Amino acid sequence: MSHIYGAKARELVRRCNAQPDLARAFNKAGDAIAAEIVFAFEVEGAVTLADCLLRRTMLGLNPDLAIGDDVSAAEIGKQYLGWSERTSEG
16 A cells, blocks of 8 residues: 555555544455545545546556446445445446
């Protein structure tokens, strides 16, 4: 996590300590955690799920292009960011 977030990794750890379920892996490879999705929107200014997966978590750059992980990430958005069903589809 520190190779992507650097000094901001502490903020992710703090969030996981406050809400342990944010520490759960959500992608197929198991190397990304729910806190990264929340952090991308609340702190880093991600605007779309594609922006989040491509530029914030870098999952969209993996060989599988985060296919399937996008659905899991949208569920995290609904649960922790208050997204509606419609918001999570777009």
